[in-house]
Each structure stands twice: as C-alpha cells, then as structure tokens.
C-alpha cells in the first residue's frame with residue numbers, strides 16, 4: 001500500500017456489536033472483512049467512542065426520556081442513546097477477535113459529557129478536536145480509507161470530516177453497517193458520501209487503489 005494511505009477503523013467496539021448496548025444490526029459481519037483489510041494497510045488508526053457514565057447523550061441521564069427521543073444538549077439537537085461505551089467497561093473495549101497489534105494510534109472521542117462526538121475528528125459542536133487530523137497530516141497521509149460502525153453516525157461524520165479536511169476519502173461499503181433508526185439512513189449516508197466526492201468501494205476493489 002502507498003505510504004500516504006491510512007485505514008481508519010471507526011468505533012469497532014463491543015457495545016456496537018450483537019449483544020452490545022447499542023448493537024448495530026449485522027455489525028459482526030464486518031469483522032472478517034476488517035481482518036483482511038488490516039493486512040493490506042501499513043498505517044492503521046482507530047477511533048474509540050468513550051463516554052463518562054454521566055454523558056449527556058444517554059437517555060438514562062434525562063429523567064423520563066427514552067432512547068430515540070430528541071433533546072437539546074447545550075444548544076445542539078441531540079438524539080438520546082442507550083448507555084454505551086462507558087469508559088473502562090467491556091462495552092467500550094474492542095472485540096478480542098480484532099487484531100490490534102499493528103495499530104499505530106487510537107483516538108478517543110465523546111469524553112466531554114456536555115457534547116456528543118460522532119466524528120473521529122471533532123465533537124458535534126466542532127469545538128473539541130481529537131488531534132486525528134493533525135496526526136494524519138504529520139504522518140504524510142493524503143488518502144484515508146474508512147470502515148467501522150456505525151455507517152449512519154460515526155462513520156458518516158468521520159468520512160465527511162476527513163473529506164472536508166482535504167484527505168482523499170474512501171469508505172468500504174462491506175466493512176460498515178448502519179443503525180438504521182430510519183430504514184434508509186445507511187443508504188442516505190452513502191448518497192451523501194457520493195455527493196461530497198467520497199468514493200464508496202467494496203474491499204475486493206482495493207487492489208485498484210494500492
């Protein structure tokens with residue numbers, strides 16, 4: 001693989017897999033695809049959704065509210081989630097079957113209780129910066145291939161931000177799955193990618209981009 005290219009693994013964590021607190025349907029199907037992708041990239045970087053237990057995106061922290069309802073959180077519209085990816089818990093950890101031995105860095109997001117953070121680059125208010133963009137630029141990365149969970153939230157905002165920051169951005173459609181709170185959310189994310197100039201590809205097409 002070209003040395004200016006990174007594979008970005010977004011939130012491949014137990015809570016987003018079957019049995020997890022915010023399980024993404026068929027989320028586990030991406031694990032073998034990711035295993036094969038990892039062997040084809042030198043530069044592997046991951047993001048980790050990592051919340052304090054009092055995080056404002058958790059329905060449990062707003063009396064009378066349920067997951068899926070909307071509130072205003074510090075001035076931003078916020079959909080409420082089940083309690084997930086709490087710091088130090090199994091749910092926040094990566095699945096044991098995921099090989100992390102070649103990962104160069106992990107960027108945590110969502111640690112500020114008063115703002116959610118879907119993108120691996122910035123929080124939803126675009127105030128907090130994880131440092132991922134600067135990290136990639138410092139490593140000479142020009143092309144970013146994105147995979148992980150969930151297509152309609154963290155993968156979507158991570159890919160859109162990567163593209164806005166000037167990285168040539170690709171998304172592996174077979175190495176991501178959507179939450180699909182609304183049945184077409186995943187499909188819409190793919191449409192947004194194409195409209196933004198992000199290239200959607202299947203992992204088997206990677207050979208034409210090496």
Ligand code: VGL
Nearest residue numbers: 011049081149150153154
């Ligand atoms: C995510 C909802 C809440 C994600 C994280 O990783 O897509 N979705 N927190």
Ligand code: ZN
Nearest residue numbers: 049084085110
């Ligand atoms: Zn979260």
